[in-house]
Amino acid sequence: MLSVLLAAAITASTGAPAWHDGLDWHGVHAGISRDAQDNYTLAWPYGQRVIAAQPLRTDTASVLFDGLFAMAQDDLRQDSVTAIRDGAFDQGQPIPCHCFETGLKWPYVWTRDLAYSIDLGLWRFDPARSRNGLMFKLSDVRVPAAPQGPYPMQDTGSGGSWPISTDRVVWFLGARHLLDDPTFAGDVYKALDATVAQDRQYAFDATFGLYRGETSFLDWREQTYPAWTADEVTFIAQSYALSTNVLHYQALQLAATMAAQRHDTRAAAGYRSQAAALKSAINAHFWRADRAMYMSYIGGDGTPYDTYDLLGIALAIDSGVADGQRAQQTLANYPTWPAGSPVIWPERSDQPIYHNRAIWPFVSAYALRAARKLEQPARIAHEITSVMRGAALYGSNMENYELLTQGQHVDEGPLSGPVVNSPRQLWSVAAYLAVVTEGVFGLGEDGRVEPKLPTSLVPMLFGQRTSITLKLADRSITLQLPKKYAGNLLVADRSTTHGTATTVLLKAVQVKDVPLRTDAPLYAPVAPPAPIARAEGDGWQVTVDGKVQLYVNGRRHGNVEGSDRLARQADLTCMSATRVDAYGIESLHSPTTCAGEVVKVAGHWPRNWTAPATGDYRVSLDYANNHGPINTGITAAVKMLHVRCDGSDEQQLPIVMPHSVRMQPSSWGRFSARAGAACRFDLGDGFNMSYLAHFAHYTGGSGGTDGPLNQADVRDLLIAPLAAGDAIP
Numbered sequence: 001m002l003s004v005l006l007a008a009a010i011t012a013s014t015g016a017p018a019w020h021d022g023l024d025w026h027g028v029h030a031g032i033s034r035d036a037q038d039n040y041t042l043a044w045p046y047g048q049r050v051i052a053a054q055p056l057r058t059d060t061a062s063v064l065f066d067g068l069f070a071m072a073q074d075d076l077r078q079d080s081v082t083a084i085r086d087g088a089f090d091q092g093q094p095i096p097c098h099c100f101e102t103g104l105k106w107p108y109v110w111t112r113d114l115a116y117s118i119d120l121g122l123w124r125f126d127p128a129r130s131r132n133g134l135m136f137k138l139s140d141v142r143v144p145a146a147p148q149g150p151y152p153m154q155d156t157g158s159g160g161s162w163p164i165s166t167d168r169v170v171w172f173l174g175a176r177h178l179l180d181d182p183t184f185a186g187d188v189y190k191a192l193d194a195t196v197a198q199d200r201q202y203a204f205d206a207t208f209g210l211y212r213g214e215t216s217f218l219d220w221r222e223q224t225y226p227a228w229t230a231d232e233v234t235f236i237a238q239s240y241a242l243s244t245n246v247l248h249y250q251a252l253q254l255a256a257t258m259a260a261q262r263h264d265t266r267a268a269a270g271y272r273s274q275a276a277a278l279k280s281a282i283n284a285h286f287w288r289a290d291r292a293m294y295m296s297y298i299g300g301d302g303t304p305y306d307t308y309d310l311l312g313i314a315l316a317i318d319s320g321v322a323d324g325q326r327a328q329q330t331l332a333n334y335p336t337w338p339a340g341s342p343v344i345w346p347e348r349s350d351q352p353i354y355h356n357r358a359i360w361p362f363v364s365a366y367a368l369r370a371a372r373k374l375e376q377p378a379r380i381a382h383e384i385t386s387v388m389r390g391a392a393l394y395g396s397n398m399e400n401y402e403l404l405t406q407g408q409h410v411d412e413g414p415l416s417g418p419v420v421n422s423p424r425q426l427w428s429v430a431a432y433l434a435v436v437t438e439g440v441f442g443l444g445e446d447g448r449v450e451p452k453l454p455t456s457l458v459p460m461l462f463g464q465r466t467s468i469t470l471k472l473a474d475r476s477i478t479l480q481l482p483k484k485y486a487g488n489l490l491v492a493d494r495s496t497t498h499g500t501a502t503t504v505l506l507k508a509v510q511v512k513d514v515p516l517r518t519d520a521p522l523y524a525p526v527a528p529p530a531p532i533a534r535a536e537g538d539g540w541q542v543t544v545d546g547k548v549q550l551y552v553n554g555r556r557h558g559n560v561e562g563s564d565r566l567a568r569q570a571d572l573t574c575m576s577a578t579r580v581d582a583y584g585i586e587s588l589h590s591p592t593t594c595a596g597e598v599v600k601v602a603g604h605w606p607r608n609w610t611a612p613a614t615g616d617y618r619v620s621l622d623y624a625n626n627h628g629p630i631n632t633g634i635t636a637a638v639k640m641l642h643v644r645c646d647g648s649d650e651q652q653l654p655i656v657m658p659h660s661v662r663m664q665p666s667s668w669g670r671f672s673a674r675a676g677a678a679c680r681f682d683l684g685d686g687f688n689m690s691y692l693a694h695f696a697h698y699t700g701g702s703g704g705t706d707g708p709l710n711q712a713d714v715r716d717l718l719i720a721p722l723a724a725g726d727a728i729p
Contacts, residue, residue: 625658
């Protein structure tokens with residue numbers, strides 16, 4: 001079935017599209033017409049949409065391109081509301097908010113959706129509504145004893161939200177465009193200062209130099225993380241994600257800039273230093289040399305995962321975290337299909353279509369931004385046409401599409417999908433607006449016009465014309481073709497401005513482009529079961545299911561078939577396994593099996609223990625947290641473990657106890673002790689999202705209208721020795 005679809009897709013995509021009054025895809029024709037009053041009618045076999053003339057417009061050879069720009073504006077108009085609602089807040093009653101709702105099926109404001117949408121250009125189209133939405137997602141603290149904010153909110157999510165998910169810092173990605181308002185800028189800096197400090201305390205791991213937490217936006221665990229995380233998200237809380245770490249880097253960069261503007265040279269230097277160290281750590285830990293790509297995430301012990309996501313890669317390039325040859329390679333090696341670029345790769349054969357095996361236009365817009373920065377014409381054209389095609393085929397800017405057919409729903413039984421889809425999804429609307437303003441006309445954040453237009457798109461956009469124009473509220477931009485040209489990329493030759501009108505004479509250059517990668521296998525293998533370890537003499541007898549790649553304490557041990565023997569040591573030894581297919585693609589990891597002595601310390605707090613040897617130790621808690629379901633809520637229990645050992649300064653370790661369905665170990669921390677030292681452990685209060693005043697309106701679960709809640713049923717304290725010099729197991 002898949003091979004048939006793929007062959008059809010390749011056939012449908014051969015040749016550059018000459019999309020003037022419509023397009024054809026998989027036997028479906030979408031046509032568009034324009035009347036004398038600049039009203040558009042978009043028609044396809046299953047529907048029709050009439051789009052009224054819009055205040056902003058493009059004037060090109062393609063009625064399709066112009067009409068879809070009008071449609072994006074009309075979608076944005078419908079997303080511009082005076083009240084929002086969600087069933088989990090105020091019992092679903094309307095909440096006044098002069099802001100953007102997220103989409104037809106999502107009439108609320110979510111931190112990441114809004115922030116990415118603003119960053120893709122909505123700040124330009126409605127700055128007041130953009131600021132209002134961001135301020136709605138900024139909250140003070142309702143627990144007097146807790147550190148005060150304001151803080152951007154981590155929305156309800158995996159295991160009870162923050163700090164399992166820590167990408168709330170995306171808020172600053174949107175806010176950075178709107179700092180011309182002094183009051184708003186002051187609020188942003190206060191929030192930056194508080195949030196950076198809090199994330200440093202609870203999410204930062206000094207050993208790896210990275211921030212823990214889930215991948216940004218890819219928050220349906222089974223779609224992108226190992227299947228066993230469906231009911232055990234502590235792994236996610238302990239792991240590190242590329243996209244989220246890049247967002248932390250960008251927040252630190254903004255903090256440094258804003259501190260310098262306020263003449264706080266000490267703070268600015270501190271933020272710059274943290275940002276530089278984080279960039280170095282990202283490049284040290286996420287780069288996978290055998291793929292020449294940045295991995296999507298790694299385990300809490302540094303275990304590499306053979307999985308990649310386009311948003312993380314695009315953000316790394318756009319932010320400057322990925323530079324030079326690595327930036328070129330990581331985008332060039334990320335696979336594409338004729339319909340567009342998948343948000344993750346490789347796909348999961350046992351998961352339905354959503355993040356898995358899907359195109360999301362807002363991610364395509366970030367890939368377009370990265371491709372423009374790197375001057376990769378083939379990728380620029382690919383992302384532009386993908387976003388256009390999806391909007392044209394379904395008469396709205398849908399949230400996502402199936403990868404092989406660009407369908408809004410593909411029936412494959414239990415794997416059907418996209419499972420959830422919505423018209424006029426805000427970040428997809430923003431993606432189309434970005435395709436026009438950035439992708440074609442080259443309008444940058446600072447107002448400069450720097451087109452990087454593939455010559456392959458000239459037949460569509462220019463036809464027999466010599467110029468095309470974008471008319472915005474405060475300016476117009478005209479791109480003029482040179483009389484003669486040869487090359488693969490059109491860039492600015494010279495520009496002239498008269499009043500609010502800018503005209504750019506283009507010139508063609510030949511850049512060293514890289515072909516789109518179209519030879520990648522679609523699926524990864526399914527992960528094997530966990531290894532079984534049994535003590536045998538002075539070693540561990542490890543049994544695995546068939547032939548696997550075995551990892552020990554975060555490092556590749558080698559291929560094992562059936563069984564293997566590991567030396568038995570006093571230190572904790574943790575093992576996982578992957579399968580490798582004929583293409584050399586690894587599965588995600590099995591559950592981890594740990595062998596070695598774990599000391600259990602029970603009783604009332606404080607608890608006491610004596611170190612048997614000098615070295616580093618891993619500590620966690622047996623716990624249960626039944627205050628919400630695994631996939632949502634705001635009541636992850638977050639505590640601070642205070643460790644006082646004779647001869648050492650106090651060590652403070654954040655401990656996270658996500659929502660659980662059974663008794664299980666918490667996240668773990670690392671502490672050191674000398675032989676014979678008496679150690680005392682105290683469990684202090686931490687911070688979670690239920691402490692924010694905004695969540696007093698939360699009616700979808702615990703920690704909302706019934707008051708803050710940061711508790712779990714805590715049992716044994718678990719202590720195990722770590723091998724000196726090893727990655728943390």
